[in-house]
Amino acid sequence: MADLAVVGHIAIDRVIDSGGCRRQLGGSPAYVSLVARRLGLDAGAVTKVGGDMPAPLLDQLRGLGIDLRGQVVEDAETTRFTLDYRWAERRLSVESVCEAIGPEDVRGLPSAVLISPILGEVPPETAHAISADLVALDPQGLVREVRRGGSIGPKPWFDVGLLRRVDIYKSSERELRLVAGEDDPWRGLGRVLGLGPEAAVATRGAEGALLMTGGDRYFVPAYAPAEVVDPTGAGDAFMGGFLSEYLRGGEGPWCAAVGSAAASCVVETAGVSMEASAGELRRRAEEIYDGAVRL
Template sequence: MSILVVGTVAFDSIETPFGSAERVLGGSASYFAVAASFFSPVKIVGIIGQDFPEEYLTIFSGRGVDLEGLRREKGETFHWRGRYHEDLNVRDTVELHLNVLSGFVPHLPESYRDAEYVFLGNIDPDMQMEVLRQLRRMRLVACDTMDHWILNSGVALRKVLRKIETLVINDSEARLLSGEHNIVRAARAILKMGPKVVLIKRGEYGVLQFSDSSIFGTPAYPLEEVFDPTGAGDSFAGGFMGYLARSGDHSERGLRRSIVYGSVVASFTVEDFGLKRLTRLSLGEVEERYQRFLALTDFHT
């Protein structure tokens, strides 16, 4: 079962205490698409400029990602520059150039409109709603958001939340959206806004999943070295949605297994800058780490 992702395809320039990378392939749709492609075919909707190199497109095509919905326009590609602190959970945006992304209106090719699994990346809620209007038979729609949209487009975001099944959000954004400091109360408040499932990303502390009937928590996979956390959240979402689409199992057990696969894929992403680690990754490595993850969290033995 294929997945449609709508989001940013960008250049990222990254500085961390452990090194730096200049104008590497980034953006929410990029990380999501490559991560999900280990399990399911992916169709991508986004916009790039004339300066976007063919070698980056080859990364997508090499993973079998359908690029019919990726438009190239006159101008320059969206570019983000960020600097991480010693605590990699804290970062500063140094530069942000929207370029061709400014004024972008997502238009789905006809072949994309029957997509059943859809991920709305971290973009303007009005764009997210425009995508939903063009879809015909959605089975599962998940979306991401951020503090900027919560603060400045709250009304539009609430409309989107009433239309989706799963919200993927980090802990600080969950508190901001809900007005609740306690993360459990925050999740309960967000569930009342429309989503059936809320996945709260907690960085090095893992992921919490909330629904009306259950709570599930999983740690992050322990790593000796972390170089770049930029795409971890979108890689998690891609691994989660990719495995869920492949299995078709939306039961509580199926969701939990998909969350663990998402966590596993994200754990590889942070081992190098940008998408470098994912481009070298094999499904065999993913499965091996998945088994290690199971052993790590097994308390019955």
């Protein structure tokens, strides 16, 4: 059994940037598995894909250790996103959404679970049915809604019952505002942490991350990558690094440093891939950790 299960859709991403257009693997399970395997852990997926998933992407998933047996809905379409980076702010739209993940799909999971939907595919009844020793949440797909023409926009979300069952919370600073309803990120993290999580993180891209655990606050810097080739999946890579160390008993600031290092490694290549070795990832994490500040 995997060390960690990631609950959320695997996707096919159409990425548009200054270099043109390409289709590639997407979704939190793929990026988390990539980082976890690089750090010596196995992450499986609780997901749904359609019968249209291309064979090369299925092969790539197998290479990541993701077993899709029983999770392919032959008469459905795989979730497909378009991510357009030609603008100052990324534009996100959806082409298709696969079948939702049901409560019956989340039975018999490993002791650690990450709930990380990309567009509402983990309904409340499914999220509340998850039972594990460690439950982590990335609410990225809970604060999105589909608008005219398939464009994706933000929406508020706050589920007290689920947040009370979560041990680790991570979102971007913008997503945190939609969850906690607070403009100040520390107030937002405090509101989330007050419901029960052991640690709450707000990522800020190149400006690092904010971590609150217990009564302590930390600023964890980002690592400047050699080149940003593809920013897709950086947040998922962060969570993969964070949880890989947390499951080994790492303290919060170190886990966040590993997460930040993992994100810097992933954005240096296109898609779900990483050229950096585990040793290079940890070297970056040590540099980041040395720069972390308790506030």
